[in-house]
Amino acid sequence: MCGIAGIINFSSKRVEDFEIRKMMKIMKHRGPNDEGSFVDNNVGLGFVRLSILDLSSSGHQPMFSEDNRYVIVFNGEVYNYIELKDKLSGKYSFKSNTDTEVVLNSFLEWGEDCLNKFNGMFSFVIYDTLSKDVFIARDRYGIKPFYYFLDENRFIFASEIKSILPFISVKSINNKIMFDYLVYNRTDHSNNTFFNKIQKLQHGNLINIIKNKFEIKNWYNLYNRVINRKINITPVDYKEILEDSIKLRLRSDVKIGVSLSGGLDSSAITSILLNKFNLYDINSFSSTYNSNKSYDEGAFIKLYSSKIKNMHYVHPNKETFLNDYQDFILTHSEPVNDVGSYIQYKVMQLVSKHVTVVLDGQGADEQLGGYHNFYGSYYKELLHKGKISKLFREMFFYLKYHNSAEAYKYFLYYLLPPKLKEHQSKVLYGSISKNYFNSNFKQSSIVNDIYNPASLKESLIQHFEYKLEHLLKWDDLNSMRFSVESRIPFLDFRLVETSLSLSSENIIKDGVTKRILRDSMKKILPEKIRMRYDKKGFSSPRREWFCDNKVQDLIFDIIKSQDFNNLGFFDIKDVNKKYKLHLQGKGDFSKDIWKWINVYEWNKNIVCK
Secondary structure, three states: OEEEEEEEEOOOOOOOHHHHHHHHHHOHHHOEOEEEEEEEOOEEEEEEEOOOOOOOHHHOOOEEOOOOOEEEEEEEEEOOHHHHHHHHOOOOOOOOOOHHHHHHHHHHHHHHHHHHHOOEEEEEEEEEOOOOOEEEEEOOOOOOOOEEEEOOOEEEEEOOHHHOHHHOOOOOEOHHHHHHHHHHOOOOOOOEOOEOOOEEOOOOEEEEEEOOEEEEEEOOOHHHHHOOOOOOOOHHHHHHHHHHHHHHOOOOOOOEEEEOOOOHHHHHHHHHHHHOOOOOOOEEEEEOOOOOOOOOOHHHHHHHOOOOOEEEEEOOOHHHHHHHHHHHHHHHOOOOOOOHHHHHHHHHHHHOOOOOEEEOOOOHHHHHOOOHHHHHHHHHHHHHOOOHHHHHHHHHHHHHHHOOOHHHHHHHHHHOOHHHHHHHHHHHOOOEOHHHHHHHHHHOOHHHHHOOOOOHHHHHHHHHHHOHHHHHHHHHHHHHHOOOEEEOHHHOHHHHHHHOOOOHHHHOEOOEOOHHHHHHOOOOOOHHHHOOOOOOOOOOOHHHHOOOHHHHHHHHHHHOOHHHHHOOOEOHHHHHHHHHHHHOOOOOOHHHHHHHHHHHHHHHHHHOO
């Protein structure tokens, strides 16, 4: 896990080493152990290293091929590098025990087809010093980032937006992305970022730059791989794939821990580490609030207290939030949907004091129906198939286990024609300025991309294509802020493609999601966790925090400022009304409040700097 950066001038203008070094310095937190740069006239590459595999100087980057023709900068991990190295060793010599050298030689052997052989998370750049061609690729699901600026003169790329910003003379906000964030709570669903001139390479895509011609190509298409594929496996089969995914992600030359939230997904990983691999000395990391409130998952986490020797806790509160929120906003460089990501930020800060690598439960919800909207898409599927009795059965059990109407609301919304969906959006988001809403609404494609599934499978695929990546981006930025590598076993492509090829009944059955995972964890997971049905994610007491006197002062200073009013995004009258209702306990508007804070501080300290 590292940070990569570079500049390619399309003219003969030389790239200066100090330019590359400037980019590297901004993201030094991604790689505190080593760094290196390479300049070949109009091409410059930079690298900062977090040492995970082969801690020696042999892992130094930029790394060269044996004949010194090709040079690579690589961010991420290819977990099956040992197996690939065995295949290549008869033809290529290896000077290190790194996966980077395997990636480079794999490209030399198989060209772009090497990507299909990689099991891991990655973004990398390979430069041919002879032909001057450049090859760039990003992993299947967008676990590792790749941002870039492109115009007729130059191509600038980096693992973080912050490293590109100094090279943009005028920074401006992408209104289409800002609109989708404010109205639909969505980010990272396209190649656009919150900055007009900065884009990201989409997951599963590659770039070829040949004779200064820039070409983007899709090398992995999840929809095509699973939409017509149907398989039937047992829970035991499923568990074996998950176990092998975890086994691969234990390959490391530094200490490994696990993020333990108390939910089903992270607990499944933790229980496999204990029961399959006997790692009772593993370090676990959790966030609790020392309270009996619904958002505190301490009771579930403590079910492991007799099994795990090294359990570590962090307790975010309103004081830590006030101390951290500006650094948190700077860490992300773009607005973040919810305070829940701040909780992950604090967990990663805790992780950094004990280990360098942590396993995380991200990605299971998207492939196993972990959100309430997936019930709505399943109901729509059953209705269209004419399975009315099964539909009523599923709706009955949902109400029994969840005591909520949320799934029914999604079901009805998915059945609405597009015009009514548009109207519903206007009704729901009163804090947005009407002028801003009306000026930008027609640019949005969110309703069709995410909120119009024909079946449960289509809904799951849509989440992988348009929703998952913002969670992966936050995971990357939160972990790397503290020089920690986060590994995600549920996003092993073998597991993803298997899960998305299962029948709907293996995902949702009798009102319960993640059915095959729950069945595979019998007698392994604590039963209270295996059969819990609530969905919390990184929960936080944000409603209470935003009522605290000191936080109130911060919020009032923001929403009463001329700079906030000048943003043009919000209905100031409605903002003040909502915050007063929030303080009076007459509503929970904490999601809105966080956006006011986030957008204001981001614009002030990043966009306008």
